[in-house]
Amino acid sequence: MNAITPTSSDPVLWQRVHGSFVRQGLMLHLGARLVSVQSGRVEIEMPYAERVTQQQGVFHGGAIGALADITAGYAALTVADPEFEVTTIEYKINFLAAHQGGRLLASGEVVRAGRRVIVATAHVAHIDEQGQRKDCAIMQATIAPVPKTY
Amino acid sequence: MNAITPTSSDPVLWQRVHGSFVRQGLMLHLGARLVSVQSGRVEIEMPYAERVTQQQGVFHGGAIGALADITAGYAALTVADPEFEVTTIEYKINFLAAHQGGRLLASGEVVRAGRRVIVATAHVAHIDEQGQRKDCAIMQATIAPVPKTY
Amino acid sequence: MNAITPTSSDPVLWQRVHGSFVRQGLMLHLGARLVSVQSGRVEIEMPYAERVTQQQGVFHGGAIGALADITAGYAALTVADPEFEVTTIEYKINFLAAHQGGRLLASGEVVRAGRRVIVATAHVAHIDEQGQRKDCAIMQATIAPVPKTY
Amino acid sequence: MNAITPTSSDPVLWQRVHGSFVRQGLMLHLGARLVSVQSGRVEIEMPYAERVTQQQGVFHGGAIGALADITAGYAALTVADPEFEVTTIEYKINFLAAHQGGRLLASGEVVRAGRRVIVATAHVAHIDEQGQRKDCAIMQATIAPVPKTY
Numbered sequence: 333m334n335a336i337t338p339t340s341s342d343p344v345l346w347q348r349v350h351g352s353f354v355r356q357g358l359m360l361h362l363g364a365r366l367v368s369v370q371s372g373r374v375e376i377e378m379p380y381a382e383r384v385t386q387q388q389g390v391f392h393g394g395a396i397g398a399l400a401d402i403t404a405g406y407a408a409l410t411v412a413d414p415e416f417e418v419t420t421i422e423y424k425i426n427f428l429a430a431h432q433g434g435r436l437l438a439s440g441e442v443v444r445a446g447r448r449v450i451v452a453t454a455h456v457a458h459i460d461e462q463g464q465r466k467d468c469a470i471m472q473a474t475i476a477p478v479p480k481t482y
Numbered sequence: 483m484n485a486i487t488p489t490s491s492d493p494v495l496w497q498r499v500h501g502s503f504v505r506q507g508l509m510l511h512l513g514a515r516l517v518s519v520q521s522g523r524v525e526i527e528m529p530y531a532e533r534v535t536q537q538q539g540v541f542h543g544g545a546i547g548a549l550a551d552i553t554a555g556y557a558a559l560t561v562a563d564p565e566f567e568v569t570t571i572e573y574k575i576n577f578l579a580a581h582q583g584g585r586l587l588a589s590g591e592v593v594r595a596g597r598r599v600i601v602a603t604a605h606v607a608h609i610d611e612q613g614q615r616k617d618c619a620i621m622q623a624t625i626a627p628v629p630k631t632y
Numbered sequence: 633m634n635a636i637t638p639t640s641s642d643p644v645l646w647q648r649v650h651g652s653f654v655r656q657g658l659m660l661h662l663g664a665r666l667v668s669v670q671s672g673r674v675e676i677e678m679p680y681a682e683r684v685t686q687q688q689g690v691f692h693g694g695a696i697g698a699l700a701d702i703t704a705g706y707a708a709l710t711v712a713d714p715e716f717e718v719t720t721i722e723y724k725i726n727f728l729a730a731h732q733g734g735r736l737l738a739s740g741e742v743v744r745a746g747r748r749v750i751v752a753t754a755h756v757a758h759i760d761e762q763g764q765r766k767d768c769a770i771m772q773a774t775i776a777p778v779p780k781t782y
Numbered sequence: 783m784n785a786i787t788p789t790s791s792d793p794v795l796w797q798r799v800h801g802s803f804v805r806q807g808l809m810l811h812l813g814a815r816l817v818s819v820q821s822g823r824v825e826i827e828m829p830y831a832e833r834v835t836q837q838q839g840v841f842h843g844g845a846i847g848a849l850a851d852i853t854a855g856y857a858a859l860t861v862a863d864p865e866f867e868v869t870t871i872e873y874k875i876n877f878l879a880a881h882q883g884g885r886l887l888a889s890g891e892v893v894r895a896g897r898r899v900i901v902a903t904a905h906v907a908h909i910d911e912q913g914q915r916k917d918c919a920i921m922q923a924t925i926a927p928v929p930k931t932y
Contacts, residue, residue, distance in 0.1 A: 355537035358545050361511070386552075387505035388631050393570045394551050395508050398544020402536075405543075420543045421749055422774055424574035424724055424874040426901050426922055428894045443920060444878045448748055448776070449721055451876050453920070470893060470903070472876055472922055474722055474774060476748065481538050571899055572924055574724040574874055576751050576772055578744045593770060594728045598898055598926065599871055601726050603770070620743060620753070622726055622772055624872055624924060626898065655837035658845050661811070686852075687805035688931050693870045694851050695808050698844020702836075705843075720843045724874035781838050 340369040349374060349406045352417065359402060362395055366406075372442040374406040379435040390430040396456055396469050397425050399438045404452040404473040407440030411450065416477040418450070423473035431458035431468055450475045490519040499524060499556045502567065509552060512545055516556075522592040524556040529585040540580040541608075546619050547575050549588045550604040554623040557590030558600040566627040568600070573623035581608035581618055600625045640669040649674060649706045652717065659702060662695055666706075672742040674706040679735040690730040691758070696769050697725050699738045700754040704773040707740035708750040716777040718750070723773035731758035731768055750775045790819040799824060799856045802867065809852060812845055816856075822892040824856040829885040840880040841908070846919050847875050849888045850904040854923040857890035858900040866927040868900070873923035881908035881918055900925045 340346035346369045353359060353366050359376075362384055367375040376399060378384060384395035401423055408418045437457050444451040456469040490496035496519045503509060503516050509526075512534055517525040526549060528534060534545035551573055558568045587607050594601040606619040640646035646669045653659060653666050659676075662684055667675040676699060678684060684695035701723055708718045737757050744751040754771040790796035796819045803809060803816050809826075812834055817825040826849060828834060834845035851873055858868045887907045894901040904921040 352537045356542065357532040357535040358512075358542035361533040362508075382507040383511040385507040387502045388567065392506065392508040392548065393555075393573075394544070394548020397547045397551060397573070398542065401544050401547065417538065419580070420577060422574065422576040422722065422751075422772075423543075423547075424572065424922060426572040426893075426924060427570060428901060430569070443876075444917060451722075451878060451920070467894060470901070470922060472722075472874060472920060474876060572872065572901075572922075574772060576743075576774060578751060593726075594767060601728060601770070601872075617744060620751070620772060622724060622770060622872075624726060652837045656842065657832040657835035658812075658842040661833040662808075682807040683811040685807035687802045688867065692806065692808035692848065693855075693873075694844070694848020697847045697851065697873075698842065701844050701847065717838065719880070720877060722874065722876040723843075723847075724872065726872040727870055730869070 342371070345369050345371065345410055349409055352409065353406065356402065358398060362398065364399060369410060371410050372407060374403055374410065374440045375437060376403045377435050377437045380433050390432045391436060393427055396427065396436065399436060400425055400454040400456050400469060400471040401473065403438035403440035404454040404471060405475055407442050407452045408450040408475040411442050411445040412477040415480060417480040418475050419478045421474040421476050423471055425469055425471040427469050428467045431466065434458060434460040436468060448476065450477070492521070495519050495521065495560055499559055502559065503556065506552065508548060512548065514549060517587070519560060521560050522557060524553055524560065524590045525587060526553045527585050527587045530583050540582045541586060543577055546577065546586065546606055549586055550575055550606050550619060550621040551623065553588035553590035554602040554604040554621055555625055557592050557602045558625040561592050561595040561600065562627040565630060567630040568625050569628045571624040571626050573621055575619055575621040577619050578617040581616065584608055584610040586618060598626065600627070642671070645669050645671065645710055649709055652709065653706065656702065658698060662698065664699060669710060671710050672707060674703055674710065674740045675737060676703045677735050677737045680733050690732045691736060693727055696727065696736065696756055699736055700725055700756050700769060700771040701773065703738035703740035704752040704754040704771060705775055707742050707752045708775040711742050711745040711750065712777040715780060717780040718775050719778045721774040721776050723771055725769055725771040727769050728767045731766065734758055734760040736768060748776065750777070792821070795819050795821065795860055799859055802859065803856065806852065808848060812848065814849060819860060821860050822857060824853055824860065824890045825887060826853045827885050827887045830883050840882045841886060843877055846877065846886065846906055849886060850875055850906050850919060850921040851923065853888035853890035854902040854904040854921055855925055857892050857902045858925040861892050861895040861900065862927040865930060867930040868925050869928045871924040871926050873921055875919055875921040877919050878917045881916065884908060884910040886918060898926065900927070
């Protein structure tokens, strides 16, 4: 169903993000998968399943929000100092259309990397079983570097 | 662990929200539970579990956001016309502190009920095993009534 | 038209906020006036005038946003260390109703005062010529303490 | 100081936006100027002046927010039905850097044009006296078409 191969031009960066990603109980539970990692840019996808739906059978806004949040957060992580993790201070998301089936592909991008605050955006697209892509949601997020505790 | 009994002063209102709530794959999957329903106010809780954590072991921002989102949404549903469901247009959430263990209790409240747009806020508190309550997150959400399709 | 007397239980706190407020070209230009200052809470008002209107004659969302922003910011300033100013990292505002005439009264309140980030909310009410109060807008803002440069 | 000539590929569209713009007391007062109008895209600029500053002498967040708000709103107006005006339901803005002198150039773009709700983003750049461009702020806004009353 999904021919995307995880990629990064930088194995160290990939390992940094992947090492954090697999520790996320929520993301594993929702079936999310890391797709690509570059400096300042990360992609994560989430296939459609009953566990990510709301009451009318489409992708749940909460699942879309969680996916966009971590995608923006991992984009931020790629530009944070190596001994830091990141934490989301706040985010805002607009839902553009409801979708059923297929999968979501979220792309996070760093807009400004400050020492204390990183601003990132995320765009979530829906890709149906035929590969057609449509807008799903957009996010602006504010992220802080924090000391890594694991 | 949790002595709260589901309550509403209005059984019809309770049934309306509960009937939608149990159709939410995501919420059931995350272990969320409807706590109280009043006109313009809804409470939903979510116990701590591995499935709602992030990489450092605390509640995942995505799970907190999903919980706050549906709590604001169901508060909106209590004031929407009976033949309508609601959909979230957008929301913004600020995370106030990280928490581990215990449970989250989200309270949603309608601030303005327009014909086309409903504005609601949600407050998420963390309640630890000893019953101590601390702030976790605050949300502002914009919600639209939409025709019910089930 | 307006019998509110500027007040604070703490003259030092009042002076701190007022000393910054009068340096704000925009606020003076828009006719805003500091109403009250307490630790963690500030009120600022803005009378109706042509200069704060939009194309249909009601208060301009941009003027409401600016008023709410500085009210949240000054609430944050009251809890920041004395040698710091504050700067807004981001805010989100929902407009609840359009109003003409009278004045706006914005109330800012600190929700969480962290060392690096302060979260505050602002509520903007409209008060008409007869003194009747109605909701106008609500805001969530994220504010950072920054070194004072004047 | 500013060689940009107001432009639009479509004089009717230009007139529609311009006719609304000149009715905005706030925008005229702050010295804002309509730069370009296309279907789904609008640019507005605001030169530096004492009236748009905050207490440390840089562009006031409230002025930046007002500028971004109307730029997103006018982008939305270009795609709304001809007999409608638009009103901002809510917006969220992240401030990326503080700037002094020169001018701000805001670019608004429609992301989704629904019948009841239009989602738009705005990007605000600072352009200094030498023409160098830097990021200033980004916004996501939710806008509603409303009947025109003038």
